Amino acid sequence: MSRIVYVNGAYQPEEEAKISVFDRGFLFGDAVYEVTAVLDGRLVDFDAHLARLDRSLKEIELSLPIPHEGLRELHEALIAENKVGEGIVYLQISRGPAERDFAYPEPALPTVVAFTQSRPLLDNPYAETGIKVVTIPDIRWKRRDIKSTSMLGQAMGKQAAKRQGAYEAWMVEDGFVTEGTSSSAFILDADGVLRTQPLGSHILPGVTRRAILRLAKEEGLRVEERPFTVAEAIQAREAFLTAASAFVLPVIEIDGHAIGDGVPGPVARAFRAHYIAEARAS
The missing domain is CATH 3.30.470.10 (Aminotransferase class 4, branched-chain amino acid transferase, N-terminal domain)
Known part of the structure; x- marks a missing residue:
């Protein structure tokens, strides 16, 4: 049909x-x-x-x-x-x-x-294995806060990630990670602080991003909406992305460097489980 x-x-x-x-x-x-x-x-x-x-x-x-x-x-x-x-x-x-x-x-x-x-959302195999990310220059226009269909830059970035065997590309501007081609980027830094880019015209205000920040604060996790570099991401305890169609996916590798122990971390796993449980309950 x-x-x-x-x-x-x-x-x-x-x-x-x-x-x-x-x-x-x-x-x-x-x-x-x-x-x-x-x-x-x-x-x-x-x-x-x-x-x-x-x-x-x-x-x-x-x-x-x-x-x-x-x-x-x-x-x-x-x-x-x-x-x-x-x-x-x-x-x-x-x-x-x-x-x-x-x-x-x-x-x-x-x-x-x-x-x-x-499509399957709950039984996403990447939730168990984690994903690989590569970094690329952020070549997009300056009003990324608008969820516009003008997404050639993101499509080019996603294709670059695919060619390198990665799930996602994190875009970098002025030395800092802005966001993924179709996701928001998070790290749990070396000090145990959850970090992501602050809102502004340079990133999309992700709906799942907002929910995860709320959940983190409710759980008493220290949160800072503060930029991070690629080097900080590579040295982080954990990294993950959020998106409406992916919820939360752990990042286990960036540009060939293992993140943490190279396996999905407990914080990313907990956020995914908590978000899904809340979504189904509501």
Whole structure:
């Protein structure tokens, strides 16, 4: 049976779904998106994803074309139609079709697209084995806090990691790790302090990142939103990444250097278990 997707108010088989060749999301990457995890057929952290969507839309001066409740119903309908027990829902909102011109069209006619992907999230083998990371220069634009579809830099970085046999690439700017191509970067440094980049226009405000920082503070772990270098990451007790579709994954190697004992650390394991338990309970 064909997957059902959503395009501008219609639920239809994926092979019948179409958007205009003049859509600004296609021509300029003039669009924002969100990816929400699904566990047990239910949305995870959806309110936080809606809040970040609102912020991204505000930053690109585009009005939300569907109210929050409508977006929730849309997501839940796709989950039900496609019988998704575990996976993700992808939502994209572009400024819509218009004659090709760099200036924003007035009025804008937003295009809304959404689809599901069924995939195992709980039984991710990398949660047990840990992952390898390589570092690359951060070549992206300066408004990384907007969850834009303009992601060529991230795609190039992910491909560079793949060619080197790594799961993820951590991007480096001015000597400091900013974030992964599709994840937030954390270390438990040599002093036992949990560190990650502070929020700003240079990184995406990750939804899972926010949850892990909250959990860490609730557990009494010392937390500092403070940059770290590649050398500090290599010398760390533990390293891990967070992402909506990966939750928490331990990093066991960076640029060929083993992190800690070279196996997933107890802090990363505990965060993953705690986050999943909380997500399923809520």
